[in-house]
Amino acid sequence: MTVKVELEKRKKCMTKRNLDLGIKIGIICLIMCSLGVLYMYLTNSTGNIYQNFVNQVSEEVEKEVGKVAFLDKHIEGKATLAFFPIDAQGKPVEKLANPLHKGLETVDTHTDISVFSYTKQKTLNQYDGYYLYKKQYKLEQGKYKEQSAELLATYYFKESGETVSFQDLLEDSIDSHTVMELLKTLVNDTVKELTQKEKLLNMLEQKKLSELDYAYTKDQFSLLSQDDNGKIFSTKLDITDVIPYFKETVVFDTYKSVYTTKVAEIREKRKTYRQQMLQNIVNGIKQKVPSKKIALTFDDGPDSDTTPQVLDILEKYQAKATFYMLGSRVAGNENIIKKMVEKGHELGNHSWDHPDLTTLPVEEVKRQVEQTQQAITAASGGVAPKSMRPPYGAINAMVNSHINLPIAMWNVDSLDWKTRSAEKVYEVVTNHIGNGDVVLMHDIHQSTVDSLDRLIGQLKEQGYEMVTLSELYDSHELVSGIQYFSANDAQIVSE
Incomplete structure (x- = not known):
């Protein structure tokens, strides 16, 4: 009798344990399913937020510059987007697309999304001006919020379709060497970080004025460059000493007083220097x-x-x-x-x-x-x-x-x-x-x-x-x- 009772007890105990184990397994399965559903929801939700953001930016850029092409690059949950104008045949406008391809060579991991895009306006002697901006966004409360905006470069186009190079801003090509030396001096005096200074000076040594990417507006002047990792950035410079070498038609009102004060002196120096330089060239040719x-x-x-x-x-x-x-x-x-x-x-x-x-x-x-x-x-x-x-x-x-x-x-x-x-x-x-x-x-x-x-x-x-x-x-x-x-x-x- 005692043995029978003991067996009954054990049987009840095992049944209870099995029941408890089943409940635990059920709870675990329920939690896992819930997590899976939550993960899928969050993934799809984030994906929707991202896609909506891309669509929104694309619409905004197209209002500014017309039809655009779109490229993006993703690394460890961070993204870099680039929007650039396309022509009537659907091909990228090469001069405007090239710097954006450079920008996509790297992804800024300090922000959720970096966006390279253009605005357009008539300016600088009525040229079509395309302003290249880099904007950074962070995901906050289900929305990408703008954290910063930086003007990187400006591209002005003549009626012929040619871009207005930095060389084209000068009143006389004979001043090219003088202006390049002024830019080197400005970099040397302005840029404090030694590695960056060295890279900019090397760039100015290797390139002609006509090859420089620059930003020139009524509020700022800066040079566009690229580091060893492919990241593009701009360096602001005070070009007060350079302005008098520009054509009067491309001098913004904010620089007019500086221009009118110094231009006569520059022209007189140029005339003397030109004659000396031209004579040296002619003498070299004749020899x-x-x-x-x-x-x-x-x-x-x-x-x-x-x-x-x-x-x-x-x-x-x-x-x-x-x-x-x-x-x-x-x-x-x-x-x-x-x-x-x-x-x-x-x-x-x-x-x-x-x-x-x-x-x-x-x-x-x-x-x-x-x-x-x-x-x-x-x-x-x-x-x-x-x-x-x-x-x-x-x-x-x-x-x-x-x-x-x-x-x-x-x-x-x-x-x-x-x-x-x-x-x-x-x-x-x-x-x-x-x-x-x-x-x-x-x-x-x-x-x-x-x-x-x-x-x-x-x-x-x-x-x-x-x-x-x-x-x-x-x-x-x-x-x-x-x-x-x-x-x-x-x-x-x-x-």
Whole structure:
């Protein structure tokens, strides 16, 4: 009896234990399911918050700049987003997309989301201005809240589609070296952190002014740079001493008093320095022993019939040339101009419709040059003429002051415009050609085209290399104010 009772007790005890264990297992399962549901809810909720945020920012940016492309990068729950404008074909605007690709090379782990995006406004002499901002956000109470906004860079666009480089802000390209040295001094005096200072100074040593990314507004100036990890950042500088070197049309009102106080002094110093510098350049050219290179140059085109033939013959002999084009002949010949660029030839400005510029009023001179410069640049896809050949070679101080381009002359005239004879063109050029010469021809005459195959073949046999005008001077930058006649002959335009 006692044994039976004991067994009953044990049986009841085991039943209770099993029941307790089942309850515990049930509770554990319930907790795990609840956690799973909660995790899925939170994940989906955060995902929705993030996607809503992306959509909201995208809408805001598109209101500012039109259609945009979107890229993002995620590391350890942190994100970097980049929104940049696209063109009518849906392709990124390259100049605006490039710095954002740099920004995506790294993710800032000090904030939940970093956003790179643009605003747009008409400013700085009525250029289209794109302002690149970096904004940082933190997730708080189910929303991404802006913590900071920093202007990194500004990109201004001319009507031709070219960007306004830092070089373009200067009144005279002759000041490039002086301004670059001023920027180095500003970095040296302003930046306290030694590693950052060294990187900025190295960047200024390696780049030209035209290659710098910068922010220039009525409130600030800064340089855009990138550290070893790919992170982009800007360095603010006080450019009070640089402003007087700018064109008056790009000086914001906040800088006007500084500009007007110092610009006269700068211009006087520039005039003296320019003459010294130009004379040094001319002296260096005249002392040069030219190599067996020549520059073939063609005026008055492009022509839809003859110019393509010229390009084909040049390609046959792997010869390069420089084309001095009339602005009035650009429309309808855009593909020809693009082919010139594609094949490595150089573009030049020859005025709008071939007047003697020395007989025109100032405003018409400016129109003849600037309108042609814009037309060729737009037709070429953004490649601007590097030099100007004034019609008839007519130049004076007034014309020169409003051209602001190197003056391309010649020392071998093929006389193709006069003889209209392929045989005569061949004879004149081969009888007068020498090392470093610049040959004047016209790609609008069929007789000139007919002379080229034989002429270039003969010149190649004699060992001549046919290069662009810039290459004739070993790719040294040609400067305004000098007339270039040949590799070892140049002179300053008379004051």
